[in-house]
Amino acid sequence: MCDVRKLAVRLVLAGLAVGLLAGAFAPANAQTTQTQTQTQKKKKRTQETHVHHETNATRLARIHQTIEDTYSHRYEIFGGGGYLRFRSGDYTKKNNEITWASALNYYLNPKLAIVGDARGSFGYAHALINNPYGVYKPQINEYTFMGGASYRFYATEKVAVSAQALGGVGWGIFSGGSKQIPGPLLGLWNDGIRPAFSLGVSADYNIYPNFAVRITPTWVGTDFVGANGSSLQSNMGFNAGVIYRFGRR
Numbered sequence: 001m002c003d004v005r006k007l008a009v010r011l012v013l014a015g016l017a018v019g020l021l022a023g024a025f026a027p028a029n030a031q032t033t034q035t036q037t038q039t040q041k042k043k044k045r046t047q048e049t050h051v052h053h054e055t056n057a058t059r060l061a062r063i064h065q066t067i068e069d070t071y072s073h074r075y076e077i078f079g080g081g082g083y084l085r086f087r088s089g090d091y092t093k094k095n096n097e098i099t100w101a102s103a104l105n106y107y108l109n110p111k112l113a114i115v116g117d118a119r120g121s122f123g124y125a126h127a128l129i130n131n132p133y134g135v136y137k138p139q140i141n142e143y144t145f146m147g148g149a150s151y152r153f154y155a156t157e158k159v160a161v162s163a164q165a166l167g168g169v170g171w172g173i174f175s176g177g178s179k180q181i182p183g184p185l186l187g188l189w190n191d192g193i194r195p196a197f198s199l200g201v202s203a204d205y206n207i208y209p210n211f212a213v214r215i216t217p218t219w220v221g222t223d224f225v226g227a228n229g230s231s232l233q234s235n236m237g238f239n240a241g242v243i244y245r246f247g248r249r
Helices: 002-071
Strands: 073-086 095-107 112-124 139-155 159-173 192-208 211-222 233-248
Touching: 002 139, 073 112, 073 211, 095 139, 095 233, 112 159, 139 192, 139 211, 159 211
Parallel strands: none
Antiparallel strands: 073 095, 073 233, 095 112, 112 139, 139 159, 159 192, 192 211, 211 233
16 A cells, blocks of 8 residues: 555656646747747748849839830831811811821931921811802811921830921812812912921820820911911811831931
8 A cells, every 4th residue: 555655646746747847848849939930931021022022123124125125216107187176267267177197207316306297187168158159168178298306205115205396388278179269259268388387295105116006286387378468377186096116226
C-alpha cells in the first residue's frame, strides 16, 4: 500500500513538472510563430510592391512607345465633311451648307506642320424677297484652296489638339443654280475667285498610331464681291472625318 501511495505522489509531481515546463515554453513558441507570420506577410507585401512597380514601369514604357509611334509620322491625310453657316449676300440671311474637306499635313517635327487644304460647300441661298425673277432659293457652291501651318500643342496616347491658320483663294459660284441670272440681281455675290482665310482648332482621337478621327470647329473668311463692292464674309462651321498617318521622320 505504501508503495502505491509513493507511486501516486511521484506521478502527481511529474505532471506538475510537465505543466510548469509547458507553461514556461508556450509563450516563447507563440511569440516565435507570430514573428514568423509577420515576417512572411512583410516579405509578401514587399514582393507585391515590387511586382506593382514593375507593372507601372511597363505600362509607362508602353505609353511612351505608343506616343512616339503616333507622332513621329511625317505625313497626315485628312478627309471628311461637315457644316458651314454661310453669308451669301449683303442683305440676305445666312444659309446652311454641307461641306467636304481634305487636307495634307507635312510635319517638320512632332508639333509643327505645313498644311495644304481643299474644301467645298453646297447649299441654297436666301435670295431677295419678291425679286422680279421669282428665284428665291438658288443653289450656290463655294470652293476654297488654302495653305498654311498647324501646331500641335497637346498630345497624349489617345488625344491630340492642334490649331491651324490658312490662307488662299475661294471660288464662288452663285449663278449656276439661279437659271443663269447673275448673283447680284438676286442679292447674292458675283461669281469669281477671291481671297479666303480660315482658322480652326482640331481635336483628334487616336484609334491606332496611324489612324484617328478628327473634329475641327472652323472659321472661314471670304471676300466675295456684291452690288456694294467687296466685303469680308465671316462664316462659322465645323468639319469631321478620319486621319491616316504614314512615313517616318
